[in-house]
Amino acid sequence: MILARIILGLLDLAPMSGYDLKRHFDTTINHFWSADRAQIYRTLARLVDDGLATVETVAGAKAPDRHEHRITERGRAALREWLTSELDRQPERDAFLARLFFAGSLDDAELAGLLARHRAAAREQLDALEAIRASTPPPADRRARLRITTLNCGLARARAELDWLDEITEELT
Amino acid sequence: MILARIILGLLDLAPMSGYDLKRHFDTTINHFWSADRAQIYRTLARLVDDGLATVETVAGAKAPDRHEHRITERGRAALREWLTSELDRQPERDAFLARLFFAGSLDDAELAGLLARHRAAAREQLDALEAIRASTPPPADRRARLRITTLNCGLARARAELDWLDEITEELT
DNA sequence: ATCTCCTATGCGACTTGTCTACTAGTCTCG
DNA sequence: CGAGACTAGTAGACAAGTCGCATAGGAGAT
Numbered sequence: 021m022i023l024a025r026i027i028l029g030l031l032d033l034a035p036m037s038g039y040d041l042k043r044h045f046d047t048t049i050n051h052f053w054s055a056d057r058a059q060i061y062r063t064l065a066r067l068v069d070d071g072l073a074t075v076e077t078v079a080g081a082k083a084p085d086r087h088e089h090r091i092t093e094r095g096r097a098a099l100r101e102w103l104t105s106e107l108d109r110q111p112e113r114d115a116f117l118a119r120l121f122f123a124g125s126l127d128d129a130e131l132a133g134l135l136a137r138h139r140a141a142a143r144e145q146l147d148a149l150e151a152i153r154a155s156t157p158p159p160a161d162r163r164a165r166l167r168i169t170t171l172n173c174g175l176a177r178a179r180a181e182l183d184w185l186d187e188i189t190e191e192l193t
Numbered sequence: 194m195i196l197a198r199i200i201l202g203l204l205d206l207a208p209m210s211g212y213d214l215k216r217h218f219d220t221t222i223n224h225f226w227s228a229d230r231a232q233i234y235r236t237l238a239r240l241v242d243d244g245l246a247t248v249e250t251v252a253g254a255k256a257p258d259r260h261e262h263r264i265t266e267r268g269r270a271a272l273r274e275w276l277t278s279e280l281d282r283q284p285e286r287d288a289f290l291a292r293l294f295f296a297g298s299l300d301d302a303e304l305a306g307l308l309a310r311h312r313a314a315a316r317e318q319l320d321a322l323e324a325i326r327a328s329t330p331p332p333a334d335r336r337a338r339l340r341i342t343t344l345n346c347g348l349a350r351a352r353a354e355l356d357w358l359d360e361i362t363e364e365l366t
Numbered sequence: 367a368t369c370t371c372c373t374a375t376g377c378g379a380c381t382t383g384t385c386t387a388c389t390a391g392t393c394t395c396g
Numbered sequence: 397c398g399a400g401a402c403t404a405g406t407a408g409a410c411a412a413g414t415c416g417c418a419t420a421g422g423a424g425a426t
Contacts, residue, residue: 022288023412029295039374052290056414061376085421086374103292103299107310109318115195115283117225117343119276122202124336126276137280145282163297169361170290173354180353181346188342196382212404229384234405236382257391257404 024063024072025102026053031073031091032099038064038087048167051149051174064089072098131192139185146178197236197245199226201272204246204264211237211260221340224322224347237262245271304365312358319351 030036030044038061045055064087067073072095078086091099116138123131149171159165203209203217211234218228237260240246245268251259264272289311296304322344332338 021411022291026291026295029291032295032298037374038376042374049294050285052285052287052294054284054286057374058376058378058415059413062412099295100298103296103307104303107289107307107314109314110286110288111227112223112225112347113227113283114225116280117346118195118199118202120339120346121222121225121343122199122205122272123276123339124334125205125273130277134276134280141280141282161297165365166293166296169365170294172361173290173293173357174285176353176357177350180349184346184349188345192338192342194381210404215404230404231385231406231408232383259404 023053023055023059024067025099027060027063027067028072028091028095028099028102031089032096035088035090037089051152052170067095071095128193132189135185135189135192139182139189142178142181142185146175146182149174149178196226196228196232197240198272198275200233200236200240201245201264201268201275204262205269205272208261208263210262224325225343240268244268301366305362308358308362308365312355312362315351315354315358319348319355322347322351 026049027041030041030049036044038057041060041064042055042057045053045060064073064075068075068089071092073089073091076088076090078088119134123134126134153168153171153175156168156171157164159168199222200214203214203222209217211230214233214237215228215230218226218233237246237248241248241262244265246262246264249261249263251261292307296307299307326341326344326348329341329344332341
């Protein structure tokens with residue numbers, strides 16, 4: 021459901037093939053959503069079925085043919101409707117917290133290792149986001165500002181995570 | 194996969210029926226994982242199939258029969274193995290950030306509404322967590338300390354979320 | 367000439383997660 | 397006495413997400 025909306029949002033920025041979409045999911049969009057290739061192609065087919073997008077086969081000059089997808093008026097309406105619809109709270113799901121919750125049977129060294137490994141991953145995540153932001157030009161229009169805003173959210177979360185980790189690593193000596 | 198481990202973790206604390214597990218997923222565990230009844234019962238069946246847990250039908254004195262599940266030695270080994278295994282970074286998935294990212298076509302009032310509604314939800318979340326922590330006795334042993342630690346993580350995240358929201362609400366006047 | 371990598375699309379099988387509805391007993395309140 | 401809430405489990409359909417495999421053209425390297 022949400023994936024379909026996100027794809028509509030991306031198609032609203034520019035016409036794209038499934039491959040282009042996959043690249044967005046792996047880069048620009050990555051800090052708040054990701055998707056598998058198979059899933060993207062299936063969703064695209066459904067969007068076309070539902071009349072929210074159209075396909076056009078573009079013969080590739082120096083590459084295989086692309087199926088370029090374009091958002092339709094109905095697609096734009098659906099996107100708008102999603103943006104203004106009620107927020108559905110999504111359930112929290114955190115595999116690391118799950119481990120930590122049940123880590124009572126680990127000894128001190130094992131627990132410290134668990135925390136250290138998670139900290140390294142969190143640090144990496146933060147660095148990656150900072151790198152992206154550093155290479156992003158200052159926002160020109162509103163869309164660009166919103167894009168940076170979502171990045172900043174990722175940054176804020178990553179920093180909070182690191183702070184919390186430092187705090188509890190001390191606490192659980 | 195992770196759900197199975199979490200259920201093992203819960204069974205390691207005490208023998209339980211599917212119903213008991215469901216209550217945990219809706220309360221104690223809720224801030225980092227949730228699960229549907231059907232999913233819980235299916236997973237329990239698989240755990241028994243795999244020899245990681247056993248079932249025993251307990252005739253209900255003043256209620257329907259319960260199927261009490263008990264973790265086995267192999268189950269405990271599997272749980273331990275999970276706790277010490279490599280962390281697999283789980284993909285970020287945030288429907289709110291997705292909306293925000295594509296909210297360029299909304300007008301100022303609509304955008305403000307979107308932010309305000311999310312802020313209210315985040316506030317509610319924070320209040321709920323604080324209520325739980327307030328009603329939790331100070332930790333006696335290590336297990337209890339870890340449980341509170343995961344709660345604190347939820348709290349830290351919720352606070353970071355609110356701070357970020359306040360910041361950007363000003364910014365995106 | 368072959369090998370490997372990159373672009374590009376798709377299928378099929380599978381797992382996970384959600385939703386609805388049904389059965390069935392107990393307890394409480396009005 | 398009946399309505400509704402709580403306990404307890406089951407069945408079936410379906411949506412979402414993952415993994416592996418196949419195909420196919422072009423580019424560059426060995």
